[in-house]
Amino acid sequence: MKTEEDIILLVKKDKWMMDILKAARTLYLPDWWICAGFVRSKIWDTLHGFQERTMMADIDVIYFDDQFTEKLEEKKWEKKLRSIVPDIPWSVKNQARMHIINYLPPYTCSVDAISKFPETATALGLQLDREDNVILTAPCGINDVINLVLKPTPFFKDNKQLAKIYKERIRKKNWKSIWNNLIIHPFDID
Structure with a gap:
């Protein structure tokens, strides 16, 4: 796996992922994406040669709507997604809030x-x-994910308070125990 096209092809060949994407699309949310672990875990599972999909705590659907920023709106969309695909741990978040x-x-x-x-x-x-x-979309590029490198985004690295949050996430998530070939950037180690 070397290019964005390789990642896209990987997703297109995965019926489960395509079904999840199709379900999210039915909501017609503005500026919507399924992000984070949904994408990253598929790539890391593939690079580790896993035959079974790594379980995810949730499927993160994000969107941007600065007109309706109430949390109840997000819950409404989660409920709708559960009615379409009930066995998925949906998490819907409006990035405008x-x-x-x-x-x-x-x-x-x-x-x-x-x-x-x-x-x-x-x-x-x-x-x-x-x-x-x-x-x-990969605003920070794909090099780190395809090379199994774990490091903070520039936004988190350049902010001491956020850097602490990042380091705590690395500790709590313990991704290396699942994907043992991960390379944790030296910045991440206390």
Whole structure:
């Protein structure tokens, strides 16, 4: 796996992932993406030669709508997704309000929010267009995820408070216990 096209092809061949993307598309949310572990875990599972998919705590659907920023709106969308695909742990978050929760300046769109995720390998998103073409966004690039490198996004690395959050995530998530070939950037080690 070397290019964005390789990642897109990997996703297109995965019926489960395509079904998840199709379900999310039915909501017609503005500026929507399925992101983070949904993409990263597939890549890391493939690079580790896993035959079984690694379980995920949730499927992160994000969107950007600065007109309706109530948390109840997100819950409504989660309920709708559960009615379409009930066995999925859906998590829907409007990025127009998430900056407040994370004590950050406002995001301008969903891709801006993705660029400010904690890890470069997690700063990924997928969506489908109307013709079922898979679209990948990788505002921090794909080099780290395809090379099994775990390091903070520039946004987290350059902020001492966020760097602490990042380091705690690395400790709690313990991804190396699942994907043992991960290379944790020296910045991450206390």
